[in-house]
Amino acid sequence: MNLIDFATSPFSVLPPLVALTLAIVTRRVLVSLGVGIILGALLLADYSVGGALSYIGEKVSNVFVEDGGLNTWNMSIVGFLLLLGMMTALLSLSGGTRAFAEWAQVRVKSKRGAKLLAAFLGVFIFVDDYFNSLAVGSISRPVTDRFNVSRSKLAYILDSTAAPMCVVMPASSWGAYIMTIISGILVSHGISDYSPLGAYLRLVPMNFYAIFALIMVFVVVWFQMDIGPMRKHEIAASMGKGSDADAQARDLNDELDIRESENGKVSDLIFPIVALVIATIGAMLWTGGQSLSEQGTAFNILGAFENTNVGTSLIYGGLVGLAVALFTVVKQGIAISEIGATLWVGAKSMFGAILILIFAWTIGAVIGDMKTGAYLSSLVQGNIDSQWLPVILFVLSGIMAFATGTSWGTFGIMLPIAGDMAGATDIALMLPMLSAVLAGSVFGDHCSPISDTTILSSTGARCNHIDHVSTQLPYSLAVAGVSAIGYVVLGMTASVFLSLAAATAVFIAVCFAFVTLSRAKMASLKTA
Numbered sequence: 293m294n295l296i297d298f299a300t301s302p303f304s305v306l307p308p309l310v311a312l313t314l315a316i317v318t319r320r321v322l323v324s325l326g327v328g329i330i331l332g333a334l335l336l337a338d339y340s341v342g343g344a345l346s347y348i349g350e351k352v353s354n355v356f357v358e359d360g361g362l363n364t365w366n367m368s369i370v371g372f373l374l375l376l377g378m379m380t381a382l383l384s385l386s387g388g389t390r391a392f393a394e395w396a397q398v399r400v401k402s403k404r405g406a407k408l409l410a411a412f413l414g415v416f417i418f419v420d421d422y423f424n425s426l427a428v429g430s431i432s433r434p435v436t437d438r439f440n441v442s443r444s445k446l447a448y449i450l451d452s453t454a455a456p457m458c459v460v461m462p463a464s465s466w467g468a469y470i471m472t473i474i475s476g477i478l479v480s481h482g483i484s485d486y487s488p489l490g491a492y493l494r495l496v497p498m499n500f501y502a503i504f505a506l507i508m509v510f511v512v513v514w515f516q517m518d519i520g521p522m523r524k525h526e527i528a529a530s531m532g533k534g535s536d537a538d539a540q541a542r543d544l545n546d547e548l549d550i551r552e553s554e555n556g557k558v559s560d561l562i563f564p565i566v567a568l569v570i571a572t573i574g575a576m577l578w579t580g581g582q583s584l585s586e587q588g589t590a591f592n593i594l595g596a597f598e599n600t601n602v603g604t605s606l607i608y609g610g611l612v613g614l615a616v617a618l619f620t621v622v623k624q625g626i627a628i629s630e631i632g633a634t635l636w637v638g639a640k641s642m643f644g645a646i647l648i649l650i651f652a653w654t655i656g657a658v659i660g661d662m663k664t665g666a667y668l669s670s671l672v673q674g675n676i677d678s679q680w681l682p683v684i685l686f687v688l689s690g691i692m693a694f695a696t697g698t699s700w701g702t703f704g705i706m707l708p709i710a711g712d713m714a715g716a717t718d719i720a721l722m723l724p725m726l727s728a729v730l731a732g733s734v735f736g737d738h739c740s741p742i743s744d745t746t747i748l749s750s751t752g753a754r755c756n757h758i759d760h761v762s763t764q765l766p767y768s769l770a771v772a773g774v775s776a777i778g779y780v781v782l783g784m785t786a787s788v789f790l791s792l793a794a795a796t797a798v799f800i801a802v803c804f805a806f807v808t809l810s811r812a813k814m815a816s817l818k819t820a
Contacts, residue, residue: 295336295347295661304667307332308659308695308742315741321757325651325742332658351657355650366653368603369422369744373642373649373751375610379564380430381638382617385626387556388564393434395558403530406432406439407513410446414453415506417569421454421466421745422606428453429752431565442529444522447753447760448767452509455699455734455745456502462492462594466700470730473703477711483722491723497788498727500775500795501686501735507799508771515807520766523813525759550634555624564617572609576600648757652697652742659696678717682724683779685710686732690772693736697743702733724782731775738768770806774799 298304311328315321329348337343355366383389400406410432417424429450436446458466475488486494497503511517518526580596589595621631676684685706693702706729714722737743741761750760778795785791 296338298335298662298664298667301667303335304662304664305695306335307655307662308664308697311655312695312741315758315761321648321741322651325648325655329651329655329658332655332662336658336661348654351654352650354657355653365603368607369649370646372422372603372606372610373426373646373748374639375607375614376426376430377640377642378635378638379568379610379614379617381550381634381641382614382621382631383430383561383564384550384552385631385634386560386617386620386624387553388558388560388562388620389434389556390552391556391558392431392561393438396435396438400435400439403439403441404513404516406436406441407445407449408510409435410449411453411509411513414450414509415457421458422748424454424458425450425745425749425752427565427568427752429749429754431561433752433754440529440532442522442525443753443755444525444759444763445518445529447750447755448522448764449509449513450752451738451746451749451760451764452505452767454749455737456505459502459699459730459734460496460499462597467492467597470703470707473707474726477708477726480708481711481715481719481722483719491726494723495727495730497792498724498782499731499734500727500778500792501731501771504771504774504795504799505734505738505768508767508803511803511807512767515803515810517803517806517810519806519810520763521759522763522766523810525763550637551630553621553624553626560620564613564620567616568609568613571612572605575605575608576602579604642751648747649744652744652747655742656697656701660701664692664695678721679783680780681710681713681717681721682728682783683776685713685725686728686735686776686779689729689732690736690739693733693743694740695736697737697740699733699737699743699745702736703729706733720786721783724779724786728779728782731779735768735772735775739765770802771799774802 307328310331311324314324314327318324329351330344333344333347333351334341337347354363356363396406396409400409410428413428413431414424417428429446432446432449433443436443455466459470461467462471471488471492474491478484478486478488478491516526577593577596577600580600581591583599583601584591584595587599618631621634689702689706692706693699696702707726710725710729711722714725737745739761740746741758746761747757750757753760774795777798778791781794782788782791
């Protein structure tokens with residue numbers, strides 16, 4: 293069917309804007325995404341109801357089947373979610389989750405320690421953001437629950453250590469993808485001073501949002517800096533009540549009516565998780581090596597990560613982790629019927645997250661056909677002083693990632709545009725402008741309710757999705773403000789040191805203000 297072209301029309305932002313606004317106001321994610329999908333379909337079909345229904349059917353079908361074959365990327369993510377759900381259920385059945393929580397409760401002495409455990413795990417497991425959010429959530433959740441940490445706080449820790457860590461690590465799925473795009477940009481502009489890896493490493497200290505988002509996590513944990521909606525959730529959790537959404541999450545996970553074995557050991561949780569991590573990394577190297585071999589290129593680790601098949605690797609890793617988890621329950625002599633029932637309960641626990649993802653992928657396709665990204669990127673064209681381009685690109689990339697729900701899609705659109713703008717204005721600003729796009733994309737993705745990374749972080753924490761979005765937003769906006777100051781200074785001085793120093797000074801001031809405000813609010817509540 294012929295679709296209306298919205299590439300130069302402000303109407304292109306209408307479907308994501310309506311979906312995002314409804315999600316925040318109504319807190320009903322599926323209904324909000326559905327309204328956005330229907331609105332976009334009607335606009336694209338020129339208000340033909342029949343055409344809109346046909347279009348929606350095609351886009352939903354493409355989530356599962358594309359170009360005559362299985363949509364391997366989407367289905368691998370769905371498969372990994374199901375495998376992880378089943379594995380998590382088996383960890384409870386084996387008693388490993390309970391044993392680990394009891395072990396950690398002896399060694400982790402405080403609520404702060406429980407949150408630090410989650411934060412450090414989030415930093416060290418940086419292979420892939422999906423894997424990070426789900427795996428770290430599975431490990432940390434029993435411990436944070438024991439110390440009455442709200443699920444919203446855990447979701448914030450997961451989300452703010454996943455993408456920010458992945459985007460600054462070359463040996464990650466994100467690093468490989470970004471280096472592939474950067475390689476093309478360098479070639480097209482005849483830049484041979486550094487390799488794609490060299491350029492990537494130079495971008496890291498200029499990725500202000502990722503740097504300060506990671507630091508903010510540890511500041512929030514150490515100083516118990518609870519601001520905005522997060523304070524309500526933390527107070528409720530500390531009283532052992534939990535918010536309504538937290539209570540629903542705990543009831544869902546409890547742990548899903550699974551009988552926990554009394555014979556479980558810490559190793560029954562550790563071994564499956566370690567096997568999952570090792571198998572996933574091994575599969576990434578193996579699939580990347582296979583691709584290098586087909587290209588006639590000698591194997592190297594960075595090359596393997598650059599050419600890896602992330603979806604397939606996650607499935608292999610999930611299968612190995614599930615197999616080890618199965619072994620831990622079989623060796624205890626648990627009945628096969630009980631194991632089967634537990635596997636079903638674990639898979640079923642992921643159905644809600646999978647449904648949200650299907651809706652998010654569908655509206656993502658609608659937004660792509662509306663050419664929202666093309667319209668937003670056109671806003672930076674024109675006679676703009678080059679010194680303002682880094683901060684403008686940061687803000688625009690943030691808006692685009694927020695509206696489209698994808699940082700990777702924003703990378704693909706905005707990095708080449710940033711490269712072309714640098715080539716046309718000031719080639720010395722090439723790396724600052726590329727770094728601004730990376731930072732802005734992660735920022736927008738963090739704030740977006742339709743982002744799959746945000747969805748999987750709330751899934752990993754078993755937290756109400758909109759609760760996660762609303763509680764994380766004040767921290768994300770604060771870090772974005774700090775980053776914007778950094779990019780203004782970077783554009784004016786082209787000095788990484790001066791811009792990082794300016795951003796650091798503002799960050800310290802913001803944290804001091806937040807800590808003071810948080811303590812004052814807590815003191816007033818105690819007095820009341």
